Amino acid sequence: MAQEEVQNEGAKKVAAVTFTAVKPQLTVEAPKAVDAVQFYKSAFGAVEVGRTLHPKRKADQELPHILSAQLELAGSTILVSDIAENYAPVKAEGTGCVLCLETEDVEAAIAMAVNAGGVAEGEITEGDGACCGGRVGKVKDPYGYVWLICSPAKKCADVDA
Amino acid sequence: MAQEEVQNEGAKKVAAVTFTAVKPQLTVEAPKAVDAVQFYKSAFGAVEVGRTLHPKRKADQELPHILSAQLELAGSTILVSDIAENYAPVKAEGTGCVLCLETEDVEAAIAMAVNAGGVAEGEITEGDGACCGGRVGKVKDPYGYVWLICSPAKKCADVDA
Numbered sequence: 001m002a003q004e005e006v007q008n009e010g011a012k013k014v015a016a017v018t019f020t021a022v023k024p025q026l027t028v029e030a031p032k033a034v035d036a037v038q039f040y041k042s043a044f045g046a047v048e049v050g051r052t053l054h055p056k057r058k059a060d061q062e063l064p065h066i067l068s069a070q071l072e073l074a075g076s077t078i079l080v081s082d083i084a085e086n087y088a089p090v091k092a093e094g095t096g097c098v099l100c101l102e103t104e105d106v107e108a109a110i111a112m113a114v115n116a117g118g119v120a121e122g123e124i125t126e127g128d129g130a131c132c133g134g135r136v137g138k139v140k141d142p143y144g145y146v147w148l149i150c151s152p153a154k155k156c157a158d159v160d161a
Numbered sequence: 162m163a164q165e166e167v168q169n170e171g172a173k174k175v176a177a178v179t180f181t182a183v184k185p186q187l188t189v190e191a192p193k194a195v196d197a198v199q200f201y202k203s204a205f206g207a208v209e210v211g212r213t214l215h216p217k218r219k220a221d222q223e224l225p226h227i228l229s230a231q232l233e234l235a236g237s238t239i240l241v242s243d244i245a246e247n248y249a250p251v252k253a254e255g256t257g258c259v260l261c262l263e264t265e266d267v268e269a270a271i272a273m274a275v276n277a278g279g280v281a282e283g284e285i286t287e288g289d290g291a292c293c294g295g296r297v298g299k300v301k302d303p304y305g306y307v308w309l310i311c312s313p314a315k316k317c318a319d320v321d322a
Contacts, residue, residue, distance in 0.1 A: 016206075017205075017206065019205060019206070019234060019235035020235055020236075021235050021236065021237070022185070022234055022235045022236075022237040022239065024183070024185045024258070024260060026304065026306055028304045032304065035303075036302075036303075036304050039277055039278055039279075039302060039303060039304070040302075042273075042276075042277035042278075043273060043274040043276075043277035043278070043279055043300075043302065044178075044180065044262060044270075044273075044274065044308075045177075045178065045180070045273075073180065073183055073262075074180035074181055074182050074183045074262065074263070075181075075182065075183075076182070076183040076237060078183065078260075097185070097258030097260075097306065099185060099239075099258075101205060101234075101235065102235070109205075112203075112204060112205070112206075113204040113205065115203075115204075116200055116203035116204035117200055117203075117204070118200075118204055139204075141197075141200060141201075141204065142196075142197075142200060143187065143189045143193065143197050143200070145187055145258065147205075
């Protein structure tokens with residue numbers, strides 16, 4: 001993880017990217033994520049380990065939109081996110097399921113995926129990403145699936161419930 | 162895993178179901194799964210650890226449909242499956258991503274999900290399921306996502322490539 005001074009100019013094509021986690025993100029129409037989280041707890045025994053709310057949500061809105069709730073289920077992490085019409089960090093176009101791939105090297109991972117035939121969409125964003133902060137880029141694969149290439153999740157707000 | 166003689170009549174509602182794995186299954190239009198597997202290898206460094214072909218596929222068809230290719234990626238398993246118009250073990254209706262949940266107790270898991278508000282679809286099937294054999298049931302959750310409740314995957318055919 002230490003930053004080396006040596007720049008690897010060939011990194012874009014030959015990078016040996018290491019991924020640390022795959023997290024399916026299930027997007028639901030806002031503000032249903034809160035109900036969806038409850039359902040996955042009841043239905044599958046999922047355990048909510050963190051929740052990130054929309055930081056810019058207006059006070060006069062009834063419910064805080066869930067940017068990302070992190071659920072542990074069978075040794076994996078599932079993310080549940082509200083998708084609002086006017087604010088969609090992830091617009092999945094026809095499929096609400098997005099796969100988050102965590103890696104320390106977001107740029108190299110995107111370059112590798114694009115080199116293989118994926119299409120990078122948008123810029124790499126920092127901050128209030130759907131994957132609990134960090135840097136997030138997006139790649140659409142040739143089969144229509146959207147992959148979020150994310151730096152590892154930061155510690156999220158603990159959940160009381 | 163030992164079968165006990167005692168029957169737990171309340172199991173359908175209070176079963177403490179244990180899930181052993183969550184595996185996102187990406188379905189692609191047949192026969193593109195073979196290409197998709199190659200893409201995920203190149204793009205993300207996924208490693209194919211098993212592949213199950215359609216056992217009833219006719220000889221005069223050009224390519225064997227992939228019922229399920231198992232890819233290891235970042236410590237998780239991703240399944241890639243061909244979906245044909247006339248043979249779709251999983252029809253995901255609007256989203257090609259299905260989540261496979263493995264458990265030893267398929268019935269209890271389905272009962273628990275239905276009790277929480279999910280809708281069981283079809284019967285539990287045995288054999289050439291999309292999750293590499295075993296018993297498979299299907300539950301649609303209130304948010305439109307399809308979950309396959311599967312008994313743990315059997316050993317699949319090894320992959321040469």
